[in-house]
Amino acid sequence: xxxxxxxxxxxxxxxxxxxxxxxxxxxxxxxxxxxxxxxxxxxxxxxxxxxxxxxxxxxxxxxxxxxxxxxxxxxxxxxxxxxxxxxxxxxxxxxxxxxxxxxxxxxxxxxxxxxxxxxxxxxxxxxxxxxxxxxxxxxxxxxxxxxxxxxxxxxxxxxxxxxxxxxxxxxxxxxxxxxxxxxxxxxxxxxxxxxxxxxxxxxxxxxxxxxxxxxxxxxxxxxxxxxxxxxxxxxxxxxxxx
Numbered sequence: 001x002x003x004x005x006x007x008x009x010x011x012x013x014x015x016x017x018x019x020x021x022x023x024x025x026x027x028x029x030x031x032x033x034x035x036x037x038x039x040x041x042x043x044x045x046x047x048x049x050x051x052x053x054x055x056x057x058x059x060x061x062x063x064x065x066x067x068x069x070x071x072x073x074x075x076x077x078x079x080x081x082x083x084x085x086x087x088x089x090x091x092x093x094x095x096x097x098x099x100x101x102x103x104x105x106x107x108x109x110x111x112x113x114x115x116x117x118x119x120x121x122x123x124x125x126x127x128x129x130x131x132x133x134x135x136x137x138x139x140x141x142x143x144x145x146x147x148x149x150x151x152x153x154x155x156x157x158x159x160x161x162x163x164x165x166x167x168x169x170x171x172x173x174x175x176x177x178x179x180x181x182x183x184x185x186x187x188x189x190x191x192x193x194x195x196x197x198x199x200x201x202x203x204x205x206x207x208x209x210x211x212x213x214x215x216x217x218x219x220x221x222x223x224x225x226x227x228x229x230x231x232x233x234x235x236x237x238x239x240x241x242x
Contacts, residue, residue, distance in 0.1 A: 006034050008188050008195035008203045011043045022052040023099065029202035030178050036204045038228045039112055041178040043202070046070065046105040050098040056091050059111045062147045062158045063087035064224045066182060068105035071098040074125060081105070084129035086146025086158050091115070108180050110226040112156045123152035129160060137234040140166035140215075148230060157230040161223040167214040171236040177205040177227035179213075184221030187214040197221075210239055 014027035027043045030036035050073070065085045072079040072087060074095040081087070081097070089095060091114045099105040132144040140163060147158035157175075160182070170189070181201040188195040188203055190211035197203070197213070205211055215221040225233060 006030075007190045007193075007205070008197065008201055010198075011200040011202060014043065014202075019052065023047040023049050024051050024097070030204045034204075035206065036176070036178065038176045039110055039178050039226065041180070041202055041204070041226070042109040042111070043180075044107045044109050046097050046099045046107065048099050048102060051096050053094050053096045055094045056089055058091055058114050060091055060114060060153070060156065061089040062110050062112070062153075062156055062226055063089070064108040064146070064158065064180070066106040066108055066180075066224075068099060068101055068103060070100050070105045072096075072125070073098060079126050081126070082128070084160070086127040086129075088123070088125060088127075088147045088151050088153050088158075090123070108224055110156070110158070110178060112226075112228050115153075115155045124150075127151055134162070135234070137161070138168065140164045140168060143233045153230070155230055156226060156228050157233070158224070158226045159233050161225055161233060163213065163215045163221040163223065165215045165217060165219070168212055169238060170210050170212045171238050172208045172210045173205065173227070173235065173237070174207055175227040175229055175231055176207050177225055179203045179205070179226075180224045182222040182224050184215060184219065185217040186221050187216055188212075189214060208237075 017026045024046045029041040031040040070081045127146045143159045143161045147153050186197045
C-alpha cells in the first residue's frame with residue numbers, strides 16, 4: 001500500500017490537465033500516487049459545448065454536479081444534468097458531457113473498481129438531491145444518499161453530508177473515503193494535524209484512519225462523500241471501542 005502523502009488538498013492547488021480535442025479540464029485530487037489505493041477523485045470543469053467521449057474500461061464512475069447545467073449523452077440516450085445531482089456510470093459505458101450554459105459545468109468525479117456484485121433491480125443513471133430523504137447520522141450530522149444500492153450500485157456509496165456547527169468525537173470507518181466541501185468551512189483533524197477546509201477542499205480518509213471533521217462556521221457544511229466498499233455514512237468506530 002502506498003504511503004499517505006496528503007489528507008487534504010485544495011482544488012485551486014491541483015495541476016490542470018487538458019486534452020486538445022476536449023472541452024474539459026481535469027484536476028486529480030487523490031489516487032494511488034498519494035495514498036488512495038481504491039478510488040480516484042477528480043475535479044472536472046466542462047467548458048461550453050460537447051466534450052470528447054469517455055470510455056469506462058474496468059471501472060465504474062460516480063459524478064456529482066457541483067454547479068452548472070447540461071446533458072449527459074450515454075450510449076444513445078440523453079439525461080439532463082443540474083446542480084446537486086448524482087450520476088452513476090457502469091463499466092464499459094461510453095459517454096460525453098454537453099455543457100449547455102455559458103459558464104463552466106463543474107463536476108466532481110470518482111472512479112472506483114468494477115462492481116463485485118451484479119446489480120439487481122432497476123439501475124438509475126441520475127439522482128436529484130431534492131428527491132432524496134434526509135437521514136440522521138448523529139445529533140450534529142444528517143445525510144442524503146445519491147448513488148447507492150437503491151440505484152443499482154452495490155460497490156460504492158455517494159452521499160451528501162450536512163454537518164451543523166460542531167466538532168464531532170474522533171472516530172474511524174472501515175471503508176476508504178474521499179470527500180469534497182461543497183459549501184461551508186471547517187477543520188479536518190486527521191493524521192495528528194489540523195487542516196483547514198473550505199468550499200473546493202478535497203480530502204481522503206483511508207480505512208480505519210481516526211479523524212474528526214469540524215464545522216467551525218456559522219451555518220451548515222455540505223460535504224460530498226464517496227466511499228468503497230459501500231455501506232452507511234452513519235457507521236462509525238470510536239477509538240475507545242474495544
